[in-house]
Amino acid sequence: MTTTAPVNTPSKTSVIPLHTLLEQYAITHPEIKSDKNLDIDLDLIERAYHFSEFHHSDQIRMSGEPYMVHCTQVVLTLIGLQLDAVTVAAGLLHDVVEDIEPVTIDQLAREFGDDVAGLVDGVTKITSLSFQNREDRQAEYFRKMLMSMAKDVRIILIKLADRLHNMRTLSYLEPEKQQRIALETRDIYAPLAHRFGMAQIKSALEDLSLKYLEPDVYRDITEKVAQKREHRDQLIKEIRLPVIEALKEAGIEATVKGRAKHFYSIYTKMARREKSFEEILDLLALRITTESLRDCYHILGIIHTLYTPVFDRFKDYISKPKMNMYRSLHTTIIASNGEMAEIQIRTRDMDRVAEVGIAAHWLYKEEQIESAGTKERRDWLSEAIDWQTDMADPQEFMQYLRMDLYDDAIFVFTPRGDLQELPTGASVLDFAFAIHTDIGLHCSGAKVNGRMVPLGSKLNNGDTVVIMTSTQQTPSSHWLDIVKTTKASSKIRAWFKKAALPQSIALGEDLLERELKRLKIKKEMKEGLKAIAKGYNIPDVSRLYAAIGRGEYAAAQIAQRLLPDEEVPKIASPKKSILTKFVEKVCGSTGGVKVRGLDNLLIRFAQCCQPVPGDPITGYITRGRGVSIHRKDCPNIVEDLERRIAVSWDVGKDQSFLVGLKVYGYDRTGLLGEISKTITDSNINITSAAMKTVDGLADGQFTIEVEHVKLLERVIRRIKKLKGVDRVERLSSGNEMSDDVFDHLKEAET
Incomplete structure (x- = not known):
């Protein structure tokens, strides 16, 4: 030995x-x-x-x-x-x-x-x-x-x-x-x-x-484990001696050892079960090592005869090994004093593998034979190297590395009876990608144990899975929500990046061109984009455009970096900045609105209805915040006629107003890019854009700058004509209480 x-x-x-x-x-x-x-x-x-x-x-x-x-x-x-x-x-x-x-x-x-x-x-x-x-x-x-x-x-x-x-x-x-x-x-x-x-x-x-990481917890656990040592040794002896005697009578050669569980294992049990140290009953583990696989199951029967087993705690890692090829029988028994103890049963070879892992399978020893366990680990390495090349973002890489290291396994079957190993919680779609990337990308349906199931269905040990594919099928963004494995997730992301690249480049270039024109940046200054791309670790300018198009960088952020420091103060924007417009709305002379019979009043535009020139409007005198301007059809207008005041639009030549749009439709490749292009082609600036998809439905939200309601209505009509767009609505927070309503209710209460 x-x-x-x-x-x-x-x-x-x-x-x-x-x-x-x-x-x-x-x-x-x-x-x-x-x-x-x-x-x-x-x-x-x-x-x-x-x-x-x-x-x-x-x-x-x-x-x-x-x-x-x-x-x-x-x-x-x-x-x-x-x-x-x-x-x-x-x-x-x-x-x-x-x-x-x-x-x-x-x-x-x-x-x-x-x-x-x-x-x-x-x-x-x-x-x-x-x-x-x-x-x-x-x-x-x-x-x-x-x-x-x-x-x-x-x-x-x-x-x-x-x-x-x-x-x-x-x-x-x-x-x-x-x-x-x-x-x-x-x-x-x-x-x-x-x-x-x-x-x-x-x-x-x-x-x-x-x-x-948890010094106080560590100190507390080590002290309490030390205090219980005498009691623990006595309990090990009480369990161990009858087991040794029974094994001797059965003619089984085996070694029986007991120990306290590791401190970190105790800590995780306490955290997971939300219990104190004193409430954790299974702090003890006995390990029985024997010669043959047959003896392992024989010993299990003897243990269950001697002690009452906790049946929902039995695990057979011999017939279904863990992903790291750990093999052992685990059972938890109740000792005579009511305390629980975990018993692990395995062969001496299994024990060696469990303790030193891949070192026990070492390829470089004299026999030069690769074991099944070593092959499994090499397969995991190959997959890890494959998906890490698709991830440029450091945080994303570290997230998936941690996830991939922690997973335990289930085993499912292909229609031909081949065994496929997947992490616990894996879906049908994960299985498709595990077979082959192309099968995953074109997966259109699946049968599990002969029954049709959704692609997001979780698999269980022993399931038989049949994957159906279609050349017309391509990934949907909601697939990222249903896959568990790093391989599937990385391949889906890579597909989206590749498929959407031309649209992202075109959109990003267009957004940047408009920003450069606004800042009056000369054409020759665009040469600086190469240096900016390099500074962001982006390989070339086209990829920088793509990053802008995907919303990873703002066009204004990139454009500002093209300006020499000495030129920044000289730039006179043809349009007022959003901040300037906001300040003028709050504190300016009229802010684009005339209040009948009064001058120099504080003006603010209600965000619940976001009025723009051309909308019928009314004013409401607030407490300490001047006149709040609402659309006349706004549901938040307080029915207090004494506070109402007549107002009208008084808009300057270059004045524009922020308004939100909600776009609903069906998810398809390039939809976000086409909506953005339609807005910018209407000579309207986009200040923010976002789109999410769930189960094939798209939900987009845009904030734009418009000068008049007619321009807003025109762009809404154009967006509605796009393929896949179901409806377009002006954004309003009609369900939320405005400041005006809040003031009114507070006064009424007083």
């Missing part, structure tokens, strides 16, 4: 001696039958040890320890995972290129071979990134990590061992850095260890993250 170096051993204050590491390597690698092969491995590790020791000799960590302490602790973890000598040597050397200027990858290749140099290079490339923005830096860091992992999975194993020791010495850093590193560890590194089935490292990283 092999021994594994515990991953939760605290950091030592001295360097682990070379002979200790070599002894551990020999103990944990009994599969190396040849003394000659073992000597070759040990020689490589010894040379790497001395090289690292020499080049790190003058370096001290923040903890005050020699830097070599970190290198040897990382390697102790790698040896415990039973990784090969090349990985161990790379672990000793993982920081020399980054930290020691004269040392190069070429030098390592000459000294230790291409494999060692390749691993060190992969680790170095991940860490040596420089970005102005922390989000960009973090996203690019994990992109590089994914790419490196796909090239050689041993790189991530070194990074996990490196992060584990860094977390153990985190107390020596500033609190702000502690929080940032602990959060990144909890959200990315621990789930990554989980994804690769490395339960030991995952649990250690989660516990250490909790220590810094």
